[in-house]
Amino acid sequence: MTETAPDLDRLRGGAPPRNHDARTIAALTANPGCARRGVMDAAGVDKDAVARQLGFPAPYGQSQFAITRGNVFEQQVKADGCAELLTLLRDRLGLTVPEARYDDLEEVAGSESREMRHARTRRLLARALETGEGTLFDHPLLRLEIGGRAVYLEPDVIAFQLAGRFHVVEIKSFAVIDGQAEPEQVAAAARQSAVYVLALRRLVAELGHDPARVAHEVFLVCPENFTNRPTATPVDVRPQLAVVERQLARLTRVDEIVAALPADLTFAPGAALPESVRAVQARYAPECMASCEMAFFCRDEARACGATGALGRSVRDDLGGVDSIAMALALAEGTLEPAAELAETAAQLRTATRLRREALGGLH
Ligand code: SF4
Incomplete structure (x- = not known):
């Protein structure tokens, strides 16, 4: 593969x-x-x-304005080894993050080869799983099997290790106002985070560890109340994970x-x-x-x-199996003899046609 x-x-x-x-x-x-x-x-x-x-x-x-705003916000949160992000995780969410080590996996000694980046992601995460070393892994390059093929997943999240478990941290530029964000944007972010959780879990399993070491709780970091001040919200992505897994299998x-x-x-x-x-x-x-x-x-x-x-x-x-509207109409009118596998659908179409005629006739 x-x-x-x-x-x-x-x-x-x-x-x-x-x-x-x-x-x-x-x-x-x-x-x-x-x-x-x-x-x-x-x-x-x-x-x-x-x-x-x-x-x-x-x-x-996205508009160029939204892209620029998003980039500025992300750079701010990640500046100085993610200092602002760590403050958030400690103060806002009350997490005990004793000492933080930040690894950016985007480049490998000036090289951007995907194979090398993925190999480095594997190496550092394997070490973290074995020894607990490392706290924030930015831009982990993951792989996921899609339709029987392995594809690379372009990273835009941080894998955050705490007490032997990884959490996905996703930085988004949509605003949280008075503790509320646009539900559609949160849902989209949750779906995307679920994909990363799944890819991280597969990698952790490949490395011989329990996939449950990747938490289903992700942290969404967004600007708060029309300012550039970040806020972090834990989001349980179990429902989205179940959907993504089921759909990928299909x-x-x-x-x-x-x-x-x-x-x-x-x-x-x-x-x-x-x-x-x-x-x-x-x-x-x-x-x-x-x-x-x-x-x-x-x-x-x-x-x-x-x-x-x-x-x-x-x-x-x-209309499962009936691919064209013309075919559906012909089956409904009885001008086309259905194949055996379409007999039930054809019968339902004819019944619907009769009921419609009766209903319309009753109006006169
Ligand atoms: S049918 Fe829909 S999903 Fe498939 S290629 Fe066309 S637009 Fe994309």
Whole structure:
């Protein structure tokens, strides 16, 4: 299992792979049955660039102002070996942090090779697990298996060790006002933190230790009350962990999909790009609009071919196996004989059609 297999390199058209982050993995689990997204993400394809080349750019991303504000806040919290963060953990949360050692795992002797960074993360965390040495590990580079492939997780958290347990510390720039933050932003941060907890637990297990040494309680650090003063909030991410684990287990096996694709398929820019993208089956649902850079392209495609998914995931699930609206209408009208596996769905569609006619007839 490697994430640089030749077939996946070819799919990127020679471009360097994009790292995952917790946001992309949390989003990936939102549509585990989509082969198109599974393949593109496993290959590290820049979906945003592909969508732009296809003429369907996704208007996502934070504003430059929000990015700058977030960076300034993070630098402030991490300045002087995370002095402000330690004060918070001690004073605000009452944690007994006796002495703190800060290790930044982002660079290894000037090198940014992912393999070296990951190896260093493993080495330092192994030592911490054995000896308790080290307190704050910034930018740990983790790996997680996605659809049967190991991918690197771009780090933007700190692994904080206290009394033999690790906690994920996530620094976010959305404000906590009078002890309250925007619920959607907290939920998104909790989902992302859960991905890191899971990846850290897998690493701890690989190193021969109990995965429970990574706590399900994470610390969310945010600015407080329209100031740049940080505040820390413990968040229990057990529900999000359960969802992420379940969805990752359901992800379509990428190897099987890639094996069935044309041997020369590539997502490199060029006239053949739309055809290449369409060669990998999508599973569009309106929810994609909030979570995938390919959403505008896939929505257009789903509408053009009358896919039931374009009407919503619940409609597609209710019509399991009936992929197009035209087919659903034909089954409902009885003009199409259903295959054996669709007999029950067809009967329900015909019943719904009869009830609708009766209801409409009763109005006259
Ligand atoms: S937008 Fe397209 S590629 Fe992305 S998850 Fe939805 S169907 Fe799959």
